[in-house]
Amino acid sequence: MAAFSVLAFRQVARNARKRQQPSTKKASPFLPRAAIRYAGAHAGESVVDFGKGNRRQFRAAVVRALEQGWAVTRLRDLFREEFKFSPDRALNVAQRELCIARSRGNLADAAERGGKQKRWSVAGDNQSCASCEANQSIGWIDLAAKFPGGEDCPPAISCDWCRCDLDFR
Numbered sequence: 001m002a003a004f005s006v007l008a009f010r011q012v013a014r015n016a017r018k019r020q021q022p023s024t025k026k027a028s029p030f031l032p033r034a035a036i037r038y039a040g041a042h043a044g045e046s047v048v049d050f051g052k053g054n055r056r057q058f059r060a061a062v063v064r065a066l067e068q069g070w071a072v073t074r075l076r077d078l079f080r081e082e083f084k085f086s087p088d089r090a091l092n093v094a095q096r097e098l099c100i101a102r103s104r105g106n107l108a109d110a111a112e113r114g115g116k117q118k119r120w121s122v123a124g125d126n127q128s129c130a131s132c133e134a135n136q137s138i139g140w141i142d143l144a145a146k147f148p149g150g151e152d153c154p155p156a157i158s159c160d161w162c163r164c165d166l167d168f169r
């Protein structure tokens with residue numbers, strides 16, 4: 001029992017050390033409130049067809065997903081069940097809307113806080129497309145500048161499964 005406790009303590013200490021190590025990838029923490037604020041005003045702006053729902057319901061769904069930290073698949077399921085989107089469309093729209101709200105919300109927040117530069121950050125799972133990789137490869141650029149693909153921020157124009165993010169400084 002005592003041995004177990006020591007092991008458990010060591011594991012906790014190890015995890016704590018891991019958390020304390022500065023990340024080389026994320027220069028600024030993810031700010032859900034900025035994404036929520038953006039989604040509350042803009043979610044669904046690029047969506048033409050809301051199926052069985054409407055823009056107001058769509059916006060409320062994206063805000064709820066961000067407030068409660070839903071996985072993209074949970075928002076997909078809501079779009080399938082309540083809006084009657086097809087499975088593929090439900091997933092693509094859910095991913096895209098969460099990506100837009102996070103990056104646009106954080107970009108606006110960074111500008112308000114006096115941020116100077118941004119950096120494209122691909123999801124670390126080796127599944128990123130060439131255009132997202134190209135946007136990341138140029139490193140830090142001015143907050144108002146565009147990335148090589150022509151975007152201010154994720155999602156990449158030519159990527160239909162963009163899970164990229166922005167870092168700021």
Ligand SMILES: [Zn+2]
Nearest residue numbers: 132162163164
């Ligand atoms: Zn991407």
